[in-house]
Amino acid sequence: KEDGDKEQLAAVMAHLAASLRVVAHLIQPFMMTTSNAIMEQLGLPVAFDLENLELSDFPENVTVVSKGTPIFPRLDMDEEIAYIQSQMSAGKPQEKEWNPEEVDLKSEKDQIKFDDFDKVEIRVAEVKEVEKVEGSDKLLRFRLDAGDGEDRQILSGIAKFYPNEQELVGKKLQVVANLKPRKMMKKYVSQGMILSAEHDGKLTVLTVDPSVPNGSVIG
Template identity: 45%
Template sequence: SPAAAALPVKDIIDYDTFAKADLRVATVLSAECVEGADKLLRLMLDIGEPKPRQVFAGIRKAYDPAALVGRQVVMVANLAPRKMRFGVSEGMILAAGNPDGALFVVAPDSGALPGATVK
């Protein structure tokens, strides 16, 4: 099968820098289109905390919101909150992107619990 076009690898980082990213399994509790934003979906994510996290993700062209509910994704849980005109995004989900613009949300195998750390 054809591979994605070989893009240059970003600057090399050491393990300690990589280890600062807190990657967690999250379950999508709800997903909806963001009015006025053609690329964004508003996701409410369960990572095992008392309150769900709100994350705005630029995956609207790739996913029907209803199809995401109940799915698990991988998120960066310790990314600083980002104020957007639609609200505050409290993390970021991981997605792979092909050169043609196709997007694919990164997900764990079945059995991972919300909040499980990705190592």
């Protein structure tokens, strides 16, 4: 704005006005209100012609507005964030505050006390061998290392869920280790129970991380 730079400033402002006129024409198809406001503040008629648009066609002797109203006013960030969040949550049901004491717990069996649960010993057991039991469509016979010093045997009725039973070899399962042994199929003793989860007709044996040592107690 120095006296010696007035001509340069005038040239910059003239090019700026000419450029804004071109911008107003280009955005008019999708920002009509904004383009109209630009033209009005430039002191130009609100008329658009994209086919014959030239930067050098800014009319002479035009007086632009001395102090225009900001077309894109600065936004308050906190207000905008609050508005966006309110729009995102509009129509959504308000989440109920979580109160564990009011939760309706689901259980298919009678509740037990901790002392009852503490009687159950669940251990990590690695599958050494597995095979189908002859004469049974349901049973698989497992040889497992459950940290007993010697391998134990467990029969489990999961054969239909694992048609390729050999995929279980090497996996580390969760077994009930202190379940009283019982005779099955008249000649096999089952020394525990393999834990599994069943949902919508699909059963999956419960495994643990391979790094957990055999015989580790699950608490």
